[in-house]
Amino acid sequence: MPPTSANPFDQQQPIPGVKNIIAISSGKGGVGKSTVATNLAMVLSRSGKVGLLDADIYGPSLPRMMGTLGQKPEVSAQGKIQPILRYGMKLMSIGYLVEEGAAVVWRGPMLFKALDQFLRDVQWGDLDYLVIDLPPGTGDIQLTLSQRVPVRGAIVVTTPQNIALIDAKKAIDMWSRMSVPILGVIENMSYMLSPAGEKIQLFPKGELQSYLDAKKLVKLGEVPFHPSVSLSCEAGIPVVESHPQSKEAQAFVAIAEAIKAKLGPVLESISP
Ligand SMILES: Nc1ncnc2c1ncn2[C@@H]1O[C@H](COP(=O)(O)OP(=O)(O)OP(=O)(O)O)[C@@H](O)[C@H]1O
Numbered sequence: 001m002p003p004t005s006a007n008p009f010d011q012q013q014p015i016p017g018v019k020n021i022i023a024i025s026s027g028k029g030g031v032g033k034s035t036v037a038t039n040l041a042m043v044l045s046r047s048g049k050v051g052l053l054d055a056d057i058y059g060p061s062l063p064r065m066m067g068t069l070g071q072k073p074e075v076s077a078q079g080k081i082q083p084i085l086r087y088g089m090k091l092m093s094i095g096y097l098v099e100e101g102a103a104v105v106w107r108g109p110m111l112f113k114a115l116d117q118f119l120r121d122v123q124w125g126d127l128d129y130l131v132i133d134l135p136p137g138t139g140d141i142q143l144t145l146s147q148r149v150p151v152r153g154a155i156v157v158t159t160p161q162n163i164a165l166i167d168a169k170k171a172i173d174m175w176s177r178m179s180v181p182i183l184g185v186i187e188n189m190s191y192m193l194s195p196a197g198e199k200i201q202l203f204p205k206g207e208l209q210s211y212l213d214a215k216k217l218v219k220l221g222e223v224p225f226h227p228s229v230s231l232s233c234e235a236g237i238p239v240v241e242s243h244p245q246s247k248e249a250q251a252f253v254a255i256a257e258a259i260k261a262k263l264g265p266v267l268e269s270i271s272p
């Protein structure tokens, strides 16, 4: 009998052809993970091959945010699921398999199976980056992801106020416990610009910066609040595409550059 391993991380297997898996997470819901994931993926795809996986099984938002509502993936004779193609990227979400608004009422094992299928049975092909949009919190999906595949780096999205920081700390702590490197924190809805160009603080600035300094973590960037960001989400055209010259789009471009610099030259995939 083969020896059984007690270490769940022994089940970790790279995805053949995929060089860098980047996880977009947050402690708190609604802080902008999916917005960040779609916009960063778009910017990264300007210089590399990118896949975008919506791992939010209970609340998928990728089909709407990428203007691909109602599309259904094809399955090959070998049982490989073909990702949806959009803006030159490969997309996958549970939202392509169930109707929008239909509640997925699955227990844990079904969730793991769905995530596993998305990682193993989707024809991702060669990718420089696989960006994974996670559900909020520090639950089973995050744990399973880190046990199944080598996550090259995690990003924690938060908003400025201390009430969000409490939850961001939990996400940072979770990745540290799972030995997943943290690329940095993104402060979304950081401020709003008045017509005169003055910064308006929508949320009171909390102690994020001093916390990051103490933890030796970096803030990858600040994304301002602007209605064009949410309108673009609703319209299915990420703001980096719909308003490429805007401050918000420029913030995403700068963050993507910071991520690329942190990851260094794109690593070769390790084929099993
Ligand atoms: N910088 C921004 N400016 C304006 N609106 C924004 C900004 N970032 C996100 N939003 C809007 O806030 C809402 C929540 O964003 P999003 O869905 O990306 O959050 P989330 O963290 O993925 O949420 P969930 O936890 O439910 O998955 C959306 O309507 C989105 O368009």
Ligand SMILES: [Mg+2]
Residues within 6 Å of the ligand: 033, 034, 035, 056, 061, 133, 134, 135
């Ligand atoms: Mg989301």
